[in-house]
Amino acid sequence: MPGPRTKRQSSPSGSRLEPSSVTAKKPNENGNEGVLGLRVSVGPFGEVFRCVVTQSSGFAMFDKRSCDAISVRARFHPALDADQQATTGTFSTSIRWEMPD
Secondary structure (H helix, E strand, O other): OOOOOOOOOOEEOOOOOOHHHOOOOOOOOOOOOEEEEEEEEEOOOOEEEEEEEEEOOOOHHHHHHHHHHHHHHOEEEOEEOOOOOEEOEEEEEEEEEOOOO
C-alpha cells in the first residue's frame, strides 16, 4: 500500500515583479514604508488564482496593488504531488516597501 501523498510547494518561475508593475507612481512617494506578507494559491498550470494578505504593510493601497499585480503578472512552476503530477499549491513571501537611500 503506498504511503501518504506529499505535495511540494509552488515556486516562482523566474519572472521578476518590479514596483513599477504595481503602480505607475512610486509606491512610497509620500515616505510610507512597510512590510507586506502575502500567500498566493497557484493552480496546476502555474497561474495565481488567489492572493491573501497575511501581514498588512499598514497601507491598504500597497496591500491591494501588490496582490493585484501578483495575481495578474506572476507565473509559477506548479507544485507536484507524489506522482510528480502538477497540482495546486501555495507560495508565501514578503515585500518590503521602503524609500531608497
